[in-house]
Amino acid sequence: MTIKQGSSAQPRLPDVRQADLRRVNALCRDLTDCTEWSNLASEFITRVEKCFSAENLAWNEISPDYGCISGWEVTPGYAHTAEEFREPLLAHLPEHPVLTSVGWEGLNKEPLLMSQFVGDSIFRQSGLYREAYRFIDARYQIAFDLGRFFGKPLLFSFNRSGRDFDQREKQLFHLICLRMQEICSHVERRHVLMESRKALLDLLGLDGSDTLGELSSSETVSLAMLIEGNDVGNIAKERGVGRNSQDRMFGRIRERLGLESNLQLRAYFARLKSSL
Amino acid sequence: MPNTWSRMSERLRSKTESDLRQFDATLALMDSMGVAVAVVEPSEQGGFMTNRRASIDLARMEEAGTVQTLSRLDEILRAEGREVILLNGYMLAWKSMPMLDQEPVELKWTPREKEIAGWLCEGKKASEIGIILGLSARTVEKHLQNLYRKAGVSNASQLMGTMEGRVGA
Numbered sequence: 001m002t003i004k005q006g007s008s009a010q011p012r013l014p015d016v017r018q019a020d021l022r023r024v025n026a027l028c029r030d031l032t033d034c035t036e037w038s039n040l041a042s043e044f045i046t047r048v049e050k051c052f053s054a055e056n057l058a059w060n061e062i063s064p065d066y067g068c069i070s071g072w073e074v075t076p077g078y079a080h081t082a083e084e085f086r087e088p089l090l091a092h093l094p095e096h097p098v099l100t101s102v103g104w105e106g107l108n109k110e111p112l113l114m115s116q117f118v119g120d121s122i123f124r125q126s127g128l129y130r131e132a133y134r135f136i137d138a139r140y141q142i143a144f145d146l147g148r149f150f151g152k153p154l155l156f157s158f159n160r161s162g163r164d165f166d167q168r169e170k171q172l173f174h175l176i177c178l179r180m181q182e183i184c185s186h187v188e189r190r191h192v193l194m195e196s197r198k199a200l201l202d203l204l205g206l207d208g209s210d211t212l213g214e215l216s217s218s219e220t221v222s223l224a225m226l227i228e229g230n231d232v233g234n235i236a237k238e239r240g241v242g243r244n245s246q247d248r249m250f251g252r253i254r255e256r257l258g259l260e261s262n263l264q265l266r267a268y269f270a271r272l273k274s275s276l
Numbered sequence: 277m278p279n280t281w282s283r284m285s286e287r288l289r290s291k292t293e294s295d296l297r298q299f300d301a302t303l304a305l306m307d308s309m310g311v312a313v314a315v316v317e318p319s320e321q322g323g324f325m326t327n328r329r330a331s332i333d334l335a336r337m338e339e340a341g342t343v344q345t346l347s348r349l350d351e352i353l354r355a356e357g358r359e360v361i362l363l364n365g366y367m368l369a370w371k372s373m374p375m376l377d378q379e380p381v382e383l384k385w386t387p388r389e390k391e392i393a394g395w396l397c398e399g400k401k402a403s404e405i406g407i408i409l410g411l412s413a414r415t416v417e418k419h420l421q422n423l424y425r426k427a428g429v430s431n432a433s434q435l436m437g438t439m440e441g442r443v444g445a
Contacts (some may be wrong), residue, residue, distance in 0.1 A: 217300070218301070266399070
């Protein structure tokens with residue numbers, strides 16, 4: 001079985017400094033052990049401010065048809081305002097200068113700034129500004145579409161009120177997005193694999209917290225070979241381990257299941273098999 | 277940022293591979309239990325991760341090349357009258373057809389052999405079966421040898437695989 005890995009091609013981001021890169025990598029290292037999507041979003045939001053001086057940061061999950069923002073996680077300072085102006089923000093989203101200029105497709109190539117597409121005076125006349133952004137005071141936004149995860153597009157946006165983003169910041173934001181693209185892809189795969197494994201063990205009446213849920217991969221493979229009718233000597237030979245090691249391994253499995261012999265172990269799974 | 281980029285990618289890759297090894301082992305376990313499993317591959321291209329039985333079944337399906345979604349695969353299996361035993365957002369598991377090397381054979385067993393086979397299915401050893409049935413262990417072993425020969429197998433575990441639902445203790 002093979003699985004496609006995320007792209008690991010190194011991007012060209014010449015203005016990013018080594019210190020920035022170290023901070024981004026430290027952020028990513030902390031996130032690689034996440035298995036839950038919701039944890040990943042909140043962990044990212046909590047930690048990202050150490051890498052990037054964004055006043056308002058949002059992790060936006062978009063509906064599969066790009067019709068609306070279906071959910072968001074925002075930095076604590078932004079949370080109150082974002083919630084208060086949620087409705088006008090969503091209602092006027094189609095007026096977003098980036099979206100009206102390049103559409104959603106344009107956002108997955110490189111981070112785009114609102115100021116690239118519209119001048120201040122014109123933007124101030126839009127409903128998006130008058131109804132929402134005026135109160136949020138975050139006129140300068142940069143956004144990037146990370147791709148689809150769990151069937152939904154994920155968009156990162158950073159907002160700022162004081163000044164626009166320079167080239168280095170734009171590249172740093174791009175770096176964070178690309179790194180997170182890999183992390184999100186990794187977490188999605190882990191989630192699918194772990195949920196699927198749990199469901200399969202449930203099917204055998206052995207959920208993740210139960211005895212077999214704690215089986216290592218080599219124990220699981222050995223068990224599968226035993227159930228298929230291989231004797232312990234052959235299994236040991238096939239796996240390249242000693243007969244005694246293999247015996248001890250089955251001993252541990254039997255102990256967990258409260259069984260006394262390999263024959264009982266086989267019978268246990270034969271009964272399970274016929275009950276499926 | 278030459279090496280740090282690839283080091284992080286490598287770190288992620290090795291973590292995913294470790295999860296995959298564990299999942300592969302679980303797929304093998306399901307394979308030994310006669311269950312075919314197809315799991316949606318979480319990538320832009322889609323496709324399935326499968327165990328041996330599922331890949332054989334997918335190959336048998338004419339539409340295998342066009343099956344892109346779990347729901348489509350589910351439809352085809354049900355139309356073929358196959359028993360789907362698990363369907364969730366990521367995964368479909370169904371009862372596999374007998375593998376070619378495990379086609380059921382017509383077994384002509386004597387009543388005593390059936391009785392012994394039934395106790396074997398309960399996980400009893402030859403000596404224990406002997407005590408239960410009032411026979412010597414050697415006699416039970418002889419019966420077992422005959423059972424293995426008739427079933428075309430070489431050990432108790434393989435015998436169990438061939439006689440599911442055939443005997444009762």
